[in-house]
Amino acid sequence: MQESKDFYTRLFGCHVIFESDWFILLRLGNSDLGFMLPDLQFQPPIFQCALAGKGVWIAIDVDDVVSEYERIAALGVPIEVELRSEAWGDLHFAILDPNGIGIDIVEHHQPG
Template identity: 40%
Template sequence: MKRLILVIGMLISSVGAYSQTNLNIKKKVKMKLNAGIITKKIAETKAFYIDNLGFGVTFENEFYLLLHTPNHEAEISFLLPNHPSQQPLFQQPFQGQGIYLTLEVEHVDEVFQQLKKKRVPIKIDIRNEPWGDRHFAIEDPNGVGIDIVSYSAPGG
């Protein structure tokens, strides 16, 4: 019985030490997410995000474009397909389905009016949702849906 209790105690302390180690690693690791889309439409994409949404260029070369939001808080990248510098995993172009972006803005109605003035096609008209979103949607040159939203408390 003492042996069983000893083994259980060792297992519990091992699990606790393992969990503590993992927690410490998670606290120490700095991580930043940068979504990327593989597309032939690098020039059109660059113009769309800069002219319509105020993005800026962080970096670009002949096969890669890295853009940042106006406040530099987030980035998105675009890569030419089948580029010889890239491994097969990063060769196939995006097929225009199954991805969306959300841009949270302070004044969604103002952004909506600005994009309408620029004649950017509105895919989903501006609306309020019961969970608190006020939003509308557009689409980038690659077929990526972009939900532009201001959040508030539900019902407010």
């Protein structure tokens, strides 16, 4: 969990709302992002499973995706999907967090 905390605070300026040895809650913009150790018997079953990052991604909207791309690349973070423009108008790139969750960093535009 320390690696996740470091990743999100360093790259996206998240603030720690709560932290313990089994759980961390981060503030990301207007949303919260939580990480919990798996198999904690005192938690409801829905929160006990370990997540391998399959089929889950987080989209982070930014005003200037080119600047974010340059900043994150300069930090040495591997870029999984290079900066690209999509037919539906998005300009984006993607990275992986330490848990294998895809992070899609997006600047929205109207298709043109």
